[in-house]
Amino acid sequence: MECKARGMVIAWVIFFTILFVFCGSVFSDEPEADSRNFSIKKILKKADEARGNREGISWKVSIAVLDSTNNSDMVFNVNAKGYDLLAESLAPAKDKGNKILMVNGNMWFYKPGLSKPVPISQRQKLSGNAAYGDIAATNYEEDYEATVMPDETINQELCHVFFLKAKTNRATYDQIKYWISKPTGLGLKAEYYTVSGKKFKVAEMTYENHVQVGDQIQPFISEIRIDDVVMTRKITVLTLENPKMKKISNYIFNRNMLKN
C-alpha cells in the first residue's frame, strides 16, 4: 500500500509538471516589438496615445446595445494598464459589483454572492458586439505588424490606411484595417478580420474627451461605435467618460484582491 501511495504521488507530480513546465514555458515573455518601420510606428503610437496609456488609465465606460428589446446600459468603472484591466460593473443593478479581471492573458469573473472568482475564457463577450479588449487601451504600435495601404478619405478627412496583423496572442483581434486621420493623427475607423480574413466587425471612433499629457492637452477617445457585420447587425455604442491618466499599482490587478 505504501508503494501504491508513493506511486500516486509520483503520478500527480508528473501531472503538475506537465501542466507548468512541459506544455509551456512558465516564465517566458512575449517577443519584443519589431521596430523596422519607424514612421509607421510613430503614426500608430500617436493614435494609441489617444486611446489609452501604458502606465495606467481609469475611465467610466457605458455600453449600449441599440436594439429595441434591450434598452439598458451597462456601466463599468475601468482601471487599465497595458493589456491588463479591472472592470467593475456599476449598472444595471443586477450586475452591480460584478468584476472582470484580465491579467497576462488570464481572465477571472467575480460577482457578489459567488464564493470565489471563476476563470473564464477570453472568448466571452462583454455585451452586444463589444469584447473585453474594447474597453482596454490599445497598443497597436507594439502588437501588430503594419502594411501600408493607399490613402482614403473618411468623413472628409484624408487618412493613412494600414492593414495590421497581430504579432502577439495578447492582441484582441487577429487582423485590423485601420484608418488614421492625417491632420489629427487619430484613429477614425477600424475593420476587424478573423485569421481566415473574414470581416466581422466595424468600429468608428470619436474623440471629444481631453487629457493632459505633460504640458499638453490632447484629444482622447469618447465613443466607439461597433457594428457586427456578420451575425446580428446590432450596433453597440461604448461611451468613455472621465479618462484619467494615472499610475496604477500592481495590487489592483492581483486576483486575491478581486473579491474585496
Next chain:
Amino acid sequence: MNKICTIFIFFLITMCPAVETLHAAANFHGLSTRFNLLAYGVKSDPETESIVNNNNQSNLTSSQACLALRPDFEYEYDWIYLSIKPRWTLTYEKWTEGANNGETDTSNEFYINEWLARFMITDELFVSYGQENLQWGPSFMISPSNPFIQDNGRDNPMLEVDGLYYGRLAWIPHYNWSASLIVNTDEGRHEFDNDFKEKYALKVDYTGYQKYFSLILSHEQSGGEELGLFAGWWVSEAVLLYGEGSAANETVSDDSMDMDLLAGVSISFKMGPVLAFEYYYNENGFTGPFHEAFSFWGGTANTDDMLFRKNYGLIQLSDSNIGECFGYVLRWTQNFDDSSSRFLSILEYEINNNYKLFYVGEINDGNPNNDEFVSMNNYSIFLGIELTY
C-alpha cells in the same frame, strides 16, 4: 406561512423606493451598497432508510419557505477598506419524516456573515482581519487546496458559505507574484464536526502569461503540515487545464496517507456554453461499505470532509448569458466507488434589471443503504425570486 407571505409582499412594495433613497444617500465618498432580497421555497425528500439518516435522525425538513435580506456595505477610501454583510432570514419549516413528523416551525435570525477591515500599509503591503468566506482555486466539485474549508459553495449559489475569522498579511511586490500569510483564528458561524484548531498558511501566487499557480503551505495547531497547490493553464483561447490538490505529512492509517487531488478541463464554445470535466481522487477516501466509514462504527472518515469516497467524476455544462437574460448550469457528479450519482441543475431568468427567478434542483440516485449521495436526501428543489438594488 401566511405571515411569511405578508412580510414578503410588504418588502416587495416598500423596498424599491426605500432602497433607491438609501442608495442615493449612501453612494458617496467611497461608500457603496448593494441590497439583495431572496424569497424562496424548498421542497426536499429526506432518505429515511439509509443507515446515516435512519428514520430521519438528522431531522431534515421536507418543506421550507425562506425570506433572506442580504445587504452588502463597502467603504473604500485611500488606504482603508471596510466591508460588512449583515443578514436577516425568516424561515418557515415543516417536517414530514422522523421524530418531528407533522411539526412546523417559524424562526428568524440576524447575523453578520462576513466583515472585513483592510489597511494598505504601502501599495505593496496589506493587512486585514475579519470574518470571510476565503476561497480560491478553479475547481467546481471541491477545493482540496484550501486547508481552511473545502466547501466552495458551488452546489447551491443561493446559499452562502459561512465566514470564518482570518487575519491576513498580503505582500504584492511584483506584477506576477504575491504572497500572503494567513491565520484562521476562529470558525465563526461554521460548525465543524471536529474541534476547531487554529491554522496558519503561507500562500504564494504566480500569474504568468495565460497560466497561473498558487502554493499553500499550512500548519495546524498541534497538528501537522500540509502542502496545497492549484494551477490553471489556458492551452488555447477556449481550453483551460487545471489542477488542485494537497498532501499532508502525516498518514491517516497504516495504508493511507492524507492526499487529495483534482484534475479538470473546461472548454468554452464560441456561442457561449462552457463544458467542464473533473476527476477527484481522495487517497484517504473510503471504498468499503458506507456505514463502516464513520467513527461510531469504527471507521476513519473525517466527517468534515465534503466527499467521503475515493474517486469521483464530474461533467458540467453551463452558460451564464443566453439572450442577455437566461443562464443555466447542468452538473452530473458520479461516485465511482459506489453506484450513486448526483444531478444538479441551476436555472436563472432575469426578468429585468432588478428581478431574477431562480431554480436549483438536486436529484440523488443510488442505493440508500450503501451509497453516499443518496444517504441523506433523494432530491431537493429550490424555487424563488431575487431582488437586487
